[in-house]
Amino acid sequence: MRMMMPPLLVCCEGKTEQKYFQILQRIYRLPGARISIVGEKGQHMALIERTVEEREQFCAKQGFRPDEVECWAVCDDDNMPWSYKELLEYAKKNNVHLAFSRPQFEAYLLQHFEQSGESHQKVLYEKLGAYKTGFDGAGYDESTKGDLEWLREAIDQKPKIVDTAIINSNQRKKRSGKVFLTVQALVEWMRKYRR
Structure with missing residues (x-):
């Protein structure tokens, strides 16, 4: 018997993260009326x-009580003035789960294709660009990063790359002394309720 998905609210720092989770919402066929x-x-x-x-x-x-809604905030390091621990405590205090990437969301996107601990933006963009070129012939940079149509196509062709991203992210989590990625926890949560 399939579990009933509670209402879900995902608030993202930017458009790239929003578009990624909208791809998963469609891929997993999650009910849209109860998801924002x-x-x-x-x-x-x-x-x-x-x-x-x-x-x-x-x-x-939607007519729900706040304690009935699963809330996630999706953000990355971006030289934040607080420690991850302080940010996590603040989220917990407000009954919000945190999906975090260090140094940025692209570090998580790269896990779909390879396990990487890369933390330099230029190299992250170059590596993602190499994968993106196979789909639309264009590279990956600040001006194109919000266009995830190529990643949607990659996931459509090979849905298992989302599982790969989770596995690779969890491996990095084990190896890293400080928090590297926790985004995969939200992906796993969504995957649990897929149709």
Whole structure:
């Protein structure tokens, strides 16, 4: 028997993260009326505060209590002025789960294709560009990173790459002294409710 998915609210730091989770929502055929995935909601502590505000609006529209809604804030390091531990504690205090990438979300996207601990933006973009070129002939940079049509196509062709990203991310988590990626926890949560 399939588990019933609780209402889900995902607040993302930017468009790239939002588009990625919208791809998963479609791929996993998750019910849209009870899911809200929103982007460009701020960074770090401000993102968590915006998530709390979004939860209030979501509950008012959908008729749920705040404690019934699974809330996630998706952000990355971006030279944040707080430690990961402080950010995580703030999220927990506000009943929000944290899906975090260090140094940035591209570090997680790369895990779909290879296990990597890469932390330099230029190299991350070059590596993703090499994979992206196979789909649309273009590279990956600041101006194109919000276009994830190529990744949607890659996942459509080979859905197992999402499982690969989870496995690779979990391996990095074991090897890294500090938090590298926790985004895969949200992906696993969504995958649990797929049709």
